[in-house]
Amino acid sequence: MDKILAGPADLGPFAAASEPLGDALSRRINADPENVAQGLAQLVLTIVELLRQLMERQALRRIDSGTLTDDQIERMGSTFMELDRAMTELREQFGLEAEDLNLDLGPLGRLL
């Protein structure tokens, strides 16, 4: 079913944000006894990722409102980059992909 009414010629910017429907259907937090550490890490990292995205969005709004000095913006930039790097490291340690950090909240949609 073709549902695109208007869009850029290159859908690349949306490719990373959309996953095959089948993957979304089979997504579960893994709570097998053997994998309980990974399941727990997945849950905790998902929450941290949510906070990171909220903080970043808040930061973007503050930057745009012009209430921050260049110095503050610079420092925030490095903080977010550092946080991003730390998250990637943690994910790799637990064998998780970026798209594993999400939860289906039923009627509320996807968490991230």
Next chain:
Amino acid sequence: MIELLAIGEPDAAAEPPVRAVPSDGVTVLCAEAPEGERTADDLWRREALVERLLETGPLLPVRLGTFVADEDAAAAAVAGRGAELRERLEHVRGAVELSVRIQPAGEPGDLRARATLLAAAEAAHEALAAIARDSVERPGPELLRAAHLVERDAMDRFVGRVRELQHAHPDLAILCTGPWPAYSFAEAR
């Protein structure tokens, strides 16, 4: 097991495989639930059923994966909520849901660049919301993800506005999909 598809008006008619169950002044539209694990094809088949129903009158689509034992249970699922549901049906009458997602067109850049893009995306969202009967921003991985309830007659104007905004903001990628049943507007907020 039957799956609930949508809530329609009291006189909503259905042809097989959809069944119409009247209850509390509305109609519960449902169908036999498919067996086994859901596939993407099952979802598109379900979507096609709901969209065909949409051609006959206003509809409140029911969340995916809502199963009940039989038609009595389907009727019971809305019993006592008729007035609220009829009000919601009025809210979506003659309108469809259009989804708008906005991303940076190129590399996201530094914080300052992203702040400018987010502000532009939010301004574009406001411009589109002005054409819609109702709008809601939804959480998502994109810069901005929103659903708009748009009157059928205003659809062309809405899509035209999306194209204008895209033209005015080459640094943004704006994707508009639809028309969808009013998934994001079925519940009172």
